[in-house]
Amino acid sequence: MKELSEQIQGLCRRAKEASRLLSELSTEKINQALIAIGEELQTRKTVILSANDRDIDSAKIMGLSEAIIDRLFLGEKRFTALLKSLEDIVLLPCPIGETIEQWKRPNGILIKKVRVPIGVIGIIYESRPNVTVDSAALCLKSGNVAILRGGTEAFNTNKELVTAIREGLRKTNIAEDAVILIPTTDRQSIPILCAQRDFIDLLIPRGGKGLIETVMNNAKVPVIKHYQGICHVYIHSEASFEKALDIVLNAKCQRPAVCNAMETLLVDEKIASDFLPLIVSELQNRGVEIRGDEKCLHIMGDRISTATEEDWSTEYLDLILSIKIVSNLDEAINHIHQYGSNHSDAIVTEDPAAAEAFLHKIDSAAVYWNASTRFTDGFEFGFGAEIGISTDKIHARGPMGLKELTSYKYLIYGNGQVRN
Template sequence: MQQSIAEYMQTVGQQARQASQTLASASTKTKNQALMAIHDALEQQQAEVLAANQIDMQNGRANQLDSALLDRLELTPARFAAMLQGLKDVAQLTDPIGEITDLAYRPSGIQIGKMRVPLGVVGMIYESRPNVTLEAASLALKSGNAIILRGGSEALQSNKAIAHAIQLGLQQSGLPETSVQVIETADRAAVGHLITMTEFVDVIVPRGGKGLIERISREARIPVIKHLDGNCHVYVDSQADLDKALAIAFNAKTHRYGVCNAMESLLVHQAVAEQFLPAIAAKYAEKQVELRGCEQTQKILGQQVIAATEEDWYTEYLAPILAVKVIANMDDAIAHINKYGSHHTDAIVTENYTLARQFLARVDSSSVMINASTRFADGFEYGLGAEIGISTDKIHTRGPVGLEGLTSQKWIVLGDGQIRQ
């Protein structure tokens, strides 16, 4: 008998909701044992998982997927080892669930505080990288959430093989096997159901291209923790230590190009532009970074600089290209960042105490930095231990999202028989 996609997703949702009730009160010990049982099962299933991945790779080549996509799809032995290590790392993270904070007495005599609890059911939608299957599942389990995983069709065999290992581990641990479910259909309608089952799913986390994320945000009936652009800035102030500025501007642009926390626009105060720009341009030239500058930048650096258009200030290049602008003062720098930026990560380089404080307060981005490279905007660097995504929204969670982003807080009231007067 053919089950409709709507019925299938309904069943998946119901099972996830049911599993989440067990997970919510699972002890830290049980959750960690489950993570280690998954570790062991995955280790034993290595040959099967890598073989499944090879099928996806062959299909991908046959379907002429581009090389970047194929690279993300491939599970090398090194990547497999990193997946195993990731499980151990998550097992070692502090369990956020049950943490009680701010417990204080009120004049009525009741004592009021907050207790951290899981969100319930996470719906994860992602493309190509099969290791996300394991990362997302492990973070969900540790934070007491059930998870429904919908990977790309190009990674279906890999994801199914990883899911099988996860099931084997969950069986060992006594937690419900339906704590982690992988959608095993290539039918695109599955996503439409997943993002609208408000009764079964509490939050959607999409990871992939901008098109995917925009579509999901538009159509979801469930809150979405989403990450759009990373158009990051470094502003070199007139009172910058120029050695620090050189190191930071070079690192933020060239450490890695295709990442969301790379700098895409460099803003330089006019008082130091003539000294700083030639020095940093020489370093960029070694890395063949293409510069697109405002008029003043062109005046200082000459022919090596292409004229920047209005569009350049908005652009996340994800490539060895940098927009450069000479700025009259910090107010203009902040106005530029808040207008053209994507509210992801922006840094100032300055030794001035008052300007540094103002920049921190007034730049409306998920990470605001003083004298540090934008490349630090990352869950691991921030000490979250792991990262399920980076949020460019302000609601619920902003910036790198670790275990805490998959939790909520409920109020608890401890009394001795108090009644309301």
């Protein structure tokens, strides 16, 4: 334990040193590094994919779920996508150095607020190996050092990926410690990492309840959580059924395993007896299991099962949907307030006043009027990339792109001014 602690602290110290060098590099140099990393990954593809095979084999032996094994799997197609995403990041404008605002004060000093890197960012995540490359590339592009603590099940894959990344940095004469993988699967490494106040400027945990709790309970540095999405769609009494059907089916079925998928449908009771049979048929045709409240059961009978109290706060990440009939807009808002996770929620209505009240009162990162919750995404928002979706309210909320990975400082230009 003491040894592990010292090992991790040593790595974090090196990361902090690298961060000072990194903050002084030009955009051209960073882009050169990203291109070199792409080439290294390409060169080492066979080694990386066979490391991934080993991880998959271990996962099967350990009896991990099909879903986890699927997320863990890299393969040719995903490898190509990973390289493509790296190329896209090269093309994005560099946020660093941008003057966000500038103004002159009556005493003549000029104040410039300019964008700077945050410093050292620790990313703690699970399963998907593409997160390793994406996180490293986004951190580099925004002038930040990345300390990566990936999932145990992807350890071999991540090790080979980071070897390639560091080789790309080395070949561009950039400090390799700009990207560091915590080289252990020991779970104790997470609390140790979370305590490195002197060396880490920000922690981003991406994952399930267990991981997030561990980070929250141990963090001595700022944290931006990428946590669960218990997303709602509320079908108001003045909804267009056509839009409602499209949006509900998209929000639930298009990709149920992601955080911006809908978990609970709220239906206004004025239209419930008309709308519910339509949407339930369509959902069931797509294999969705429906769990309704008492009012739903009253309309749908034994075609659906019963929702328990627990259902309202469950992120299924699966083809399961809870449905509640609400008597009006206020009840819908109160339900979301009580059970939601402040991620993404939508109203479907043709009534602008109801829509504006919903948009104003729902305290979520993204609030939708007549659109699917599935748009809460850095690419769909036009950010060109994303490191994930913040469910916190401090620093960055919702999709986090390059800008959200930056801080700022004030540069003050004077001519000898002093304060009276």
